Amino acid sequence: MRTRPLKVALLGCGVVGSEVARIMTTHADDLAQRIGAPVELAGVAVRRPSKVRDGIDPALVTTDATALVKRGDIDVVVEVIGGIEPARTLITTAFAHGASVVSANKALLAQDGAALHAAADEHGKDLYYEAAVAGAIPLIRPLRESLAGDKINRVMGIVNGTTNFILDKMDSTGAGYQEALDEATALGYAEADPTADVEAFDAAAKAAILAGIAFHTRVRLDDVYREGMTEVTAADFASAKNMGCTIKLLAICERAADGGSVTARVHPAMIPLTHPLASVRGAYNAVFVESDAAGQLMFYGPGAGGAPTASAVLGDLVAVCRNRLSGATGPGESAYAALPVSPMGDVVTRYHISLDVADKPGVLAQVATVFAEHGVSIDTVRQHGRQDGDGEASLVVVTHRASDASLSGTVEALRKLDTVRGVASIMRVEGE
């Protein structure tokens, strides 16, 4: 074993960074054995230098992250600051000064992955980011390496723990969205400003990263259709139950049936209770992968949290350090397939539509005609009058598979019918 240590610069020492530092210290001997050389924490960049940080030598702490990555003797930079800047500039500076990089930064990777990979390649360095998607769950490496000889057709997952916690609460207790969100906030599962989670920005970033790796194609954040889960209601859960389903916020990356294009989207959807993703509880994450040869695989585990995320960061750190010792680099960006990313209108799936309609004869015929005219074939319809006898009824339509564009056209036309008082909800049905 080499005795001269590899030097690691830690950028950020918050929820994730503090756990990275802790494990680097407590597991130092194991890491050295697994890498083939000791690793040494050479510096820790933070915003607030005076904050007391357990187990961190204060002499290592600096607010000058740029100077740290420019030192020139750093082997690996671990970026766990988050956000776009200064993280982006620090990472490219690190490459330019001879370091490889491990990052947990999904927002940055989804937005600028291609440029960062290009910078890594230019300098012959590694860029690893297992922690950026689904926290502790080994996912990037299995998709990129274990399935490298296979053809992935679909990746469908629960990749945001906060929203899964909220939806699980709504499902199990009948609570409404706000009540479940309040509980998630009180328990620390949701941040004070939950926008990134509940509006699915976080999940969309992960979908872009996953689609890129699965399909060997650059998928930009803008290519990902995104719909949050703030409008999911207790009534939706009741409808889902009627169908033997539950509701999950899913990130879905698909290859079109003809193989010539791909789509990526994030939205709430009904899935059958028998689907493995339906039983993913609380803040857990799980990702279902379908490929030509392997068939159906699922990866399950904690999607966030300091220690779990640090586990993924450290797995990358070991790999990057090993590469450094052997003079090799791991697999970089693979975008050779360069498939077109189709818009949401091209996505084909099933739909569950609840309509408020006038309670009189002929309405069903009218509604059915609109579906037929738009080429959307109906699987089942349930019609029931309201208890309050206000002359309104509910109509629940479940369709066969149809394109999102056809469905949108159908809904637009339905809204124009006099007898349709409102479209109460539209929910996609997946995983059947």
Place this chain on the structure above:
Amino acid sequence: MRTRPLKVALLGCGVVGSEVARIMTTHADDLAQRIGAPVELAGVAVRRPSKVRDGIDPALVTTDATALVKRGDIDVVVEVIGGIEPARTLITTAFAHGASVVSANKALLAQDGAALHAAADEHGKDLYYEAAVAGAIPLIRPLRESLAGDKINRVMGIVNGTTNFILDKMDSTGAGYQEALDEATALGYAEADPTADVEAFDAAAKAAILAGIAFHTRVRLDDVYREGMTEVTAADFASAKNMGCTIKLLAICERAADGGSVTARVHPAMIPLTHPLASVRGAYNAVFVESDAAGQLMFYGPGAGGAPTASAVLGDLVAVCRNRLSGATGPGESAYAALPVSPMGDVVTRYHISLDVADKPGVLAQVATVFAEHGVSIDTVRQHGRQDGDGEASLVVVTHRASDASLSGTVEALRKLDTVRGVASIMRVEGE
């Protein structure tokens, strides 16, 4: 991209090998892009040369596997013959003649993994075997690489599809073992001689491999406690249901609570219906991993079959080819921890014991005394007289956690009691 192809020798062209050859042909362009050079099938060794093999150029087929691996121009040998010899000698010969090796051979890896790894190291070559454990499921790579910065405490999995199919049948239909086995055989899930599966030799080999990787310790096949599932009865399933459990054949690799030793074992066990492994249906496999930082992870997918296994083989093939191009090797054997492997007697778990006892007062007191004398604390007891009024009753005891040695001592003493007519079944209770 390099234009000179990497040469692959395929040893064996049966269930798995024929799929490897097929995918190498149909996905040739993708493989070339992902590797950075084309791969060429340079020879195929089989036993029966005259057998017609779809899509295989007959000019490549040979019965002289030794000559093929000795050719000197082979980059990677894919060993999918199975069994100990000639596979072992072919693999070591391959290393000596400059090739790296991908194998799916769990029996060989479990028995001779250390020697094979040493041979690979001696010649600076790679030995990869993702397909040897849990077929298509990425497991070896996640354990060895993704979790390389973490401390794995337990690996518990369903790693044999045949026995899971049989147990699932027994559970869902109430069938007995023989009936379920017959159905598995008829459907092609069990081989004509099912011994390796039902007596858990196959699962034991996988447990040895998993324990070795998880604990960075050499675990020999002999170190694995092995108990088949041929004696599981419909009555056991009824008992399990009473406890809110089902029965699975589990491979369990554990680090002792004090961290100073490890155990590996394979046996049928009750697990709660709420445990993620309980819902693994049919011939699927799943492995649950618990580590310090990542927490609980699960990997799920098809554990066997030609195409799924070939997916894993090809993932390894891509990695090994990439290593070859960069002049590096992947992680080899890691056995630095060299922890002692404790015998089964040291394993601590809970037990479900069914006794046939005389239906008279005082029996429970006698039985309870025996448990107490051996330091095995009782959680619950259920006692019920038989319908046929033959003077016998059943006593079902569920214990708290106790060592296997204490439990064995208890059972031995129970058998000596006049009032105990027989020990109907002993089943471990896991996953709580």
